[in-house]
Amino acid sequence: MASFLLGVNVLTKRILFRALVAVTTVCALGSAFAQESAESSLARVQRTKVLRVGAVAGAIPYFAKDITTGKWEGFGPDFAESLGQKLGAKVEYVETTWGNAVLDLQSNKIDAMFGMAPTPARKEVVGFSDTLFDNTYTVVCKKGIPQKTWEQLNSPDMKIVVDVGSSHDQLATRVLPKADVSRLENSGAATMSLQAGRSDCQVLVILLAQPLLAKRGSIGTMYIPQPVYTAPVSIGLRKETDTGMQKAVNAWLADVRAKGEVRSVILKNMEKLAGVPASAFPPEIKF
Structure with missing residues (x-):
């Protein structure tokens, strides 16, 4: 009996010891995970020397991926490489979509998303x-529609088309409440409505309007209605209490803007990727 009790006692100690080791391991892993989650964006970039940037395939002139080499082009990658150099980090591109980029920032999959509009919801x-720059709103109107102000476009007999939920939609809601506005699922569908003659004008920012006309010049004419409205374009970052990354990005941004690099990068990619020369931009357009 004493031998049996001794065996049970030894077995119990072994079980308790293994349980203690397991709990300690779990606690250590939990602590490491918590420490990693608490690490700021700037601290992670400085530690790993890697800047993770979201990239959207086919989003010309913002992003374009060479299917042969896998290299990313566009003013998003150009700006990203410049920022990476400033931070002493290699840029790692993470393919995403405009719709998923916010979630990727929230889940710490990426550190920055170039070309993101800072809407109140975001x-x-x-x-x-x-x-980063201001994107000017335009209207692309079918042939025969004369240039109009926003006030003149705000009429029940004007058929305006926009992509639903976009900044184009928000502007139309705000300045064209009296117009006959159609809200379609995406920008391509809105363009098809214009091309088919179902709409008179499509509201588009100039960096989308110019490439459209470069490909399909017969679709209509681009106007910049008065007064001029613009949409701010920024760099999406993780929302965190440590503002180190935001300050570092803003310092880099102030430097490249002062040197005129923002405008030159945009115009270079508009011509290279979208076939739109710098001369196509009216003098009132500023980047």
């Missing part, structure tokens, strides 16, 4: 840099 969940 500001609730992600951080933003200062304005």
